[in-house]
Amino acid sequence: MPSENAAPTLDVDQILADPGVRIVVCCGAGGVGKTTTAAALALRAAERHGRRTVVLTIDPARRLAQSLGLTELDNTPRQVKGIDVEDSGGELHAMMLDMKRTFDDVVLQHTDPTKAAEIFGNPFYQAMSSTFAGTQEYMAMEKLGQLHARGEWDLIVVDTPPSRSALDFLDAPARLSRFLDGRMLRLLLAPARTGGRSMFSLVTASFGMFSRVVQKVIGTQLLTDLSGFVAALDSMFGGFRQRAEQTYRILQARETAFLLVAAPESDAVREAAYFAGRLREEKMPLAGLVLNRVHRPAVSALDATASRAAAERLASVGGHERTVEVLRAHAALAEQAVREQQVAARFTEAFPQVPAVAVLAQPADVHDVDGLRTIGAAMSRS
Numbered sequence: 024m025p026s027e028n029a030a031p032t033l034d035v036d037q038i039l040a041d042p043g044v045r046i047v048v049c050c051g052a053g054g055v056g057k058t059t060t061a062a063a064l065a066l067r068a069a070e071r072h073g074r075r076t077v078v079l080t081i082d083p084a085r086r087l088a089q090s091l092g093l094t095e096l097d098n099t100p101r102q103v104k105g106i107d108v109e110d111s112g113g114e115l116h117a118m119m120l121d122m123k124r125t126f127d128d129v130v131l132q133h134t135d136p137t138k139a140a141e142i143f144g145n146p147f148y149q150a151m152s153s154t155f156a157g158t159q160e161y162m163a164m165e166k167l168g169q170l171h172a173r174g175e176w177d178l179i180v181v182d183t184p185p186s187r188s189a190l191d192f193l194d195a196p197a198r199l200s201r202f203l204d205g206r207m208l209r210l211l212l213a214p215a216r217t218g219g220r221s222m223f224s225l226v227t228a229s230f231g232m233f234s235r236v237v238q239k240v241i242g243t244q245l246l247t248d249l250s251g252f253v254a255a256l257d258s259m260f261g262g263f264r265q266r267a268e269q270t271y272r273i274l275q276a277r278e279t280a281f282l283l284v285a286a287p288e289s290d291a292v293r294e295a296a297y298f299a300g301r302l303r304e305e306k307m308p309l310a311g312l313v314l315n316r317v318h319r320p321a322v323s324a325l326d327a328t329a330s331r332a333a334a335e336r337l338a339s340v341g342g343h344e345r346t347v348e349v350l351r352a353h354a355a356l357a358e359q360a361v362r363e364q365q366v367a368a369r370f371t372e373a374f375p376q377v378p379a380v381a382v383l384a385q386p387a388d389v390h391d392v393d394g395l396r397t398i399g400a401a402m403s404r405s
């Protein structure tokens with residue numbers, strides 16, 4: 024980050040060591056390193072700070088899941104073995120969100136077995152519970168609520184879904200409330216963010232005026248299924264909505280710390296800034312920005328211009344080829360570092376009070392415990 028307008032430095036140890044912090048939510052655009060960051064924070068909380076920690080991951084890369092001992096979606100936290108918690112006395116548990124099963128559990132909890140069976144058998148439920156845009160966000164919230172309610176953990180670290188819009192996660196409770204408020208049809212049936220034209224949208228568009236025509240075209244069975252589904256869900260609206268609102272309030276509480284994860288790229292930083300604004304509006308506590316996968320040249324004394332000039336001068340006199348290559352590579356890396364700092368500065372200018380930390384791009388993907396430790400250390404000062 025440029026020194027002229029440097030943001031305060033984020034030290035995740037302050038967050039992870041604080042017993043008052045019970046939930047850390049990692050959010051940001053897709054592909055920036057949210058899942059990696061969440062896992063690294065949880066590992067550090069257990070190893071360094073002796074906290075009984077659970078990390079809720081969503082769609083972790085397969086090799087990362089494997090190194091956390093997560094071999095299947097089972098929707099239950101499993102203790103991670105082989106980590107260094109002897110001194111600290113902490114524990115790390117990890118799980119992958121199974122959105123369909125979470126949805127099923129919610130239905131089972133809020134209705135009787137007969138109605139539940141009716142809902143499960145309904146084609147609309149089957150489609151919605153596994154593919155409806157936004158279901159993953161709702162179910163991540165639901166799972167967070169469940170983990171929190173069990174009161175078994177000192178710290179819950181939450182990864183967020185790889186939605187195109189990072190806001191989906193934040194919108195989930197409000198959308199769920201609206202959804203359950205009777206306007207669900209429109210939401211349920213809209214093709215939403217998936218962009219695809221679903222059968223659902225066809226039904227909705229025609230539900231009122233043209234329902235007779237639709238019945239002819241797509242058959243009565245479909246409409247019977249739909250109204251059966253609506254009636255069945257109706258019976259459990261109350262509890263469902265209440266839970267979502269409860270979770271929303273937990274996100275606003277002091278016990279929660281949001282961490283934004285961004286890559287030093289325009290899109291990701293723009294999304295992070297927008298998200299920071301939203302968190303402020305929603306009165307949700309933003310603890311800091313993790314700028315992940317940044318590049319730094321090994322030597323800072325030689326800037327890009329000087330290095331490039333030296334390379335070209337040496338090349339023009341037929342100088343040592345390998346040296347020319349090294350100078351050019353150094354220049355390219357130094358230029359990239361400057362570009363990244365300029366992009367990051369846009370966030371810092373807009374949110375100068377938000378602490379930030381840069382994590383270097385590692386030479387390879389981060390998929391094991393050692394790699395997670397490195398990332399965790401990069402986010403802290405000790």
Ligand SMILES: Nc1ncnc2c1ncn2[C@@H]1O[C@H](COP(=O)(O)OP(=O)(O)O)[C@@H](O)[C@H]1O
Nearest residue numbers: 053054055056057058059316383384385388389
């Ligand atoms: N600092 C880093 N250096 C190198 N690779 C990284 C770094 N952070 C994340 N990765 C890799 O980038 C990919 C995407 O990271 P991931 O955490 O799955 O992103 P997200 O959850 O935001 O979609 C993964 O393969 C991960 O190993």
Ligand SMILES: [Mg+2]
Nearest residue numbers: 058081082185
């Ligand atoms: Mg992810």
